[in-house]
Amino acid sequence: MLNIIFAILIVPFVPIFMYGDLIVAKSEAKNIILESQVLGEENQKTETASCQSEAENIVSRDLFPLKEKIPSHVIPKRKLDYADVKIWSGASVVIDADSGTILHYEEGRKQTQIASLTKIMTAILVMENVKNLDETATITKTALNVDGTVVGCPTSIFCNANQMYVGEKITVKNLLKAMLLNSANDAATALAIHVAKTPEDFVKLMNVKTKELGLKDTNFCTPSGLEIDGKEMDCYSSAYDIARIASHSLQYAIIWDIMRVEEDQIYSIDGKYMHQLKNTDMLLREMPNCLGGKTGFTPLAGKSLLTVAADPTGKHKIISVILNDENRWEDMKKLVDWTFANYEWK
Numbered sequence: 001m002l003n004i005i006f007a008i009l010i011v012p013f014v015p016i017f018m019y020g021d022l023i024v025a026k027s028e029a030k031n032i033i034l035e036s037q038v039l040g041e042e043n044q045k046t047e048t049a050s051c052q053s054e055a056e057n058i059v060s061r062d063l064f065p066l067k068e069k070i071p072s073h074v075i076p077k078r079k080l081d082y083a084d085v086k087i088w089s090g091a092s093v094v095i096d097a098d099s100g101t102i103l104h105y106e107e108g109r110k111q112t113q114i115a116s117l118t119k120i121m122t123a124i125l126v127m128e129n130v131k132n133l134d135e136t137a138t139i140t141k142t143a144l145n146v147d148g149t150v151v152g153c154p155t156s157i158f159c160n161a162n163q164m165y166v167g168e169k170i171t172v173k174n175l176l177k178a179m180l181l182n183s184a185n186d187a188a189t190a191l192a193i194h195v196a197k198t199p200e201d202f203v204k205l206m207n208v209k210t211k212e213l214g215l216k217d218t219n220f221c222t223p224s225g226l227e228i229d230g231k232e233m234d235c236y237s238s239a240y241d242i243a244r245i246a247s248h249s250l251q252y253a254i255i256w257d258i259m260r261v262e263e264d265q266i267y268s269i270d271g272k273y274m275h276q277l278k279n280t281d282m283l284l285r286e287m288p289n290c291l292g293g294k295t296g297f298t299p300l301a302g303k304s305l306l307t308v309a310a311d312p313t314g315k316h317k318i319i320s321v322i323l324n325d326e327n328r329w330e331d332m333k334k335l336v337d338w339t340f341a342n343y344e345w346k
Helices: 002-030 049-060 115-129 172-181 185-196 199-212 239-249 253-259 328-342
Strands: 076-078 091-096 102-106 136-138 169-171 263-267 274-278 290-298 302-310 317-323 343-345
Touching: 091 239, 091 328, 102 239, 102 328, 115 172, 115 185, 115 199, 115 239, 115 253, 115 290, 115 302, 136 172, 136 185, 169 172, 172 185, 172 253, 172 263, 172 274, 185 199, 239 302, 239 317, 253 290, 302 328, 317 328, 328 343
Parallel strands: none
Antiparallel strands: 076 343, 091 102, 091 317, 136 169, 263 274, 290 302, 302 317
């Protein structure tokens, strides 16, 4: 009889106890950040059920590769006078660059076209596959046969500087500059061909990398971010995945050294041809704490922006992503200012 009473009173609560133990064990085993830290505060305010569900999904598969537990003094937490923020974008996310803590999240896993924000992944694969950035790349007809922005042409109908030509020899580093500053689609395609022989094979490498990083909402179609006609819906990512890609790219200082440059000139190997470059990121000139970023636009993706910014001390960095926002410049400044006004690292 005592056994029966014990079973009736105790057994229903066993899953609860086990669940708590599993969460703790999983956190310690994988060194991930607990939900309270991911959302940037220890005592969460009540959220809607849908928001809680989505946040929990992110926590359960958070794959930022932390080698050791983050000391508590570097975790950003909400200030006591915290106030929420709203921007009218298709999706937006802000994360702490060091810990991966999510500071702002709005439709963060919404799968959508991201245009030239794709080029961050292209730059990562170039860094991982090219040992010497002074290697010579040869411009092919395939590389130049792309739409949109190319070297010398800010738009498909307006050219104001020298374009690249078939057979031109140029360093990989200079192509990186053209891709990241000018957002040149021909430079991105030329880099893909240099690394993997064809753009299609390079895209395979891109999608393998997404799996290595644990990205669940991304499928790349081109190295430039241009959608493929008739297959536009197969080309997508999310604000959260892009933030994580940018986080991974921070280990390659040269990518961000390049993206902080406002204007530059690059030359062919023989010195005969000069190409003028101008950074498409207006915030470099308008936001002193901007450490670089990447713009993106196609008619389908809308206007998007990725920004890395530093706090007033210069010790902490955030990664902010805005997708499909007609007011991306002002909204990005608003989002960055809001983040540093409402969080403190302690």
